[in-house]
Amino acid sequence: MMQMLSILAILLAVGLPVLDYAFFRPRRRAFGRDDAILRGVERAIYLVFVVALAGMVVSSIFMLAVGERMHRWMLILHMTLAPLFALCVTALAVLWQSTAAADDDLRRGPREPGERFAFCTVIVASFLTILSAMLGMMTWFGSDGQRLLLNIHRISSLVLFVAAAFLAWRLLSKQRSPAS
């Protein structure tokens, strides 16, 4: 089951940017503030976020997809990158919130609906992924609760992976808006 879902997630992660490239690229506008595609700090955070997420995906989703388990060194890699990922996604969320609020105040909508939805998905899925992992480490939940938390962690991380892959594609391929 998880192997099938992992393969599906990988296919979606690859497929959505391809679809985007094929159908929506001509109508795309710049992301972020008008004066920059991404600011320097934001860009650095994005970069670390993407690298951390990629490492975590390789150690977990890819392992499940090829029929292996996430254990030993892969588990250590996963857990080593986890705090980095959590910090990055939190920082991005804060930046996004401030940016979005400013945009709203100015009645501007620099983001396209797809990007907006993908980013919202990344934030919500990250929250669920992080919280389910943290709760699983506590002694509050028995086996049934642990299984539920594990399933939440797995499903939300698959969703996170697909959404983040789509968003990364949009950011990497972004061009300056003609208006700016």
Added chain:
Amino acid sequence: MLRKTRDNRLVPLLATLVVVALVVMQVTSTLRAAEPSVEPSTPSPKAPPERTYSRSPFVHRIPILDEDGTVIRPTKPGEEAAPNASSKPMSQANTCGKCHSDYPVMQQGWHFNFAQPNAPHGRPGEPWILSDVQTRTQLPLSYRRWQNTYHPHDVGINDFNFAKLFGRHHTGGGALQTSNDLRMKMSGPLENDCLICHTSDAGRYDPVARANAIATDQNFKHAPTLAAFLGKVQGQASRLRDNFDPAGPDARRAPRVTYDPSRFDDLGNVVFDVERRVSNERCYFCHTNIDVGRAGTDGASTQPAAGGNAGLESRWRHDRDIHLVKGMSCVDCHRNGPDHMIVRGYEGEFEARAAVAGAKPDPTIATLSCAGCHYGTDTQPGGRNAAPRPVHRGLPTLHFDKLTCTACHSGPAPQDATTLVQTAMAHKLGLPRHHTADAAAPTIQQPVFLRVNRRGEPVPEDGDDQPGKIAPHRMIVPSFWGRMTNEKITPIPPEQVVAAGVEEILGEKPAEKDFVAAAPLSEEQIAKVLEKLAAAPPPEIRPADVVTANNPSQPTTAAPTTAPATANAATTTASTQPAPAPDVPPAPPAPPPAWATGEPVFVSGMKAYKRGANGKLESFFNIAVAPYAWPIGHDVRPAQQSLGARGCVECHASGAPIFDGVVNTASAVAGATAKHTMADARMESTGALAAFAATYPLRWLLLLTGYACAAVLLVVIFARAMHLLTTRRWAR
């Protein structure tokens, strides 16, 4: 036109033939029914076993029968002794089998089917251990041919000698009942002893008397009678010569029973207090295990003091299995039907039984394993006997894929090294002794954490086979003298080693009732013994020790009619060995047994030793040095005393017993005992585990970061949601 005419003529003809045939058949059947049957009478199938099917026990006030099926009636006080008064022992096959006519079905049970090659032998269990302190022999034996055990026949132990050695803690039956070994003619068969398990009156059954009758007197068939206090036995089968003829003039020397009239009522019946549900104490006679720890030492050594018995004496501190503490009994889980295939209770047992051709095991046995009972299976509900559903708070479910339930819950709490354990089967617990040292041979260690599959076979962690789980085991490292031919080492029976004249080198045999540790041997001693063995003449095998093939279909009282043809024929496949007719040329002598030919070697401490070119001892590796391990099921510790109850670092830390606990090779060679970690024993690398364990001190930081990030994310999500709601942008 022509065809049509023919058809018209054929139809009435065929109809007539059919009618005639039907009439003939009816008449014939009517005549048959009217006539008395003239067919030869065939024996009607035996009546079904008698059962009351009540939960109230049936009072067994029954006549007792001897091996001929004759009712035994003792001479009462004041009565004149009847000339035909029975002096034969009770036969439980006849006495119990009279009503429980499914006696042959019982032979399929675990306690009796050990020699049946087609029987399901399940995952490895406790072997019989041939232990001899003088020759430093400790050899796991099993008729079931579990990996790394030796079949008794392969090492020159025939069924008779096996019964003599181990019948003390064996229910009898199986090959011990049907064997054709020469001495079985004198001892009689060692039948299923129903009472050794099913008696409910401990004061009316003495297993020690039975053990003595078997081991010392060789009165196999008399042993249950003696143990059940039915009478006295005069005479010893051990004193009868090999050419004893029960029908000859020496017959009067055969053991005889003088029954105790007070055990019989006026009608000649005897009351047996028996019960279907066997009491725990009956199980314990053969299945007692006592952890002797490392008492008598400073705690640094992995071996107890050689002569001390403080560990044994500390048994009062040990808790019982939690299930027994809660009021359960062994048979609540280890149940059986008429076939006596007692549920062993391990995961995979159902598959193992189902794998046997034609077998249709009851699927509910899957709910009698730990997980099956406490959780249920995919198809069966759990909670039998009100088993609580475990919560396992804070334990990631990943552990259930990597550990058996017993890994955390069974056996003694693991320490930094294995401890020694003594078992009833190996150390004759339950029998009187003058002295027992904690380190008494054989050396069995526990708990050894090995990774095994559902069949109980060791597997690597990432093997392609069924995924393995770590489970606690007891382990014995074999130690024996052997002979090697084409890299195959076969153990030499201890008495044959002694027969080579090595007594001066190895020292004297300890007294029968002294259970002592085996002193280590120097390399010089080993070299000398190997030299003696190499120079020893071909062994002379007594007829009594000849291995004969077992024939389960043979009647219980079957015995060879004559002694074996040649003394040197150690192994023969003939079920009986009649004297050759004068005009028939004698059969060629059987080849000598494997243990009698080849280069002498010594195996101990997971090494093999042979004489080198310069006369010095050389060690080498051979598959025969591999230890034998069997899983630990009991005693089950309660949740609070399970491994991990005090936190993850009970395992995920440097020095954790499950990974870094020490297993030693228990070598009989001085200074050769090596120490390995549990991870080494599983042949697993510990780099990743050590790195993972090293992260635990920083786990609080991970948790802090995680919760802080989650909190911020929640605030962001909440703020965004509120913003959307208040600005109603979502509606646009």
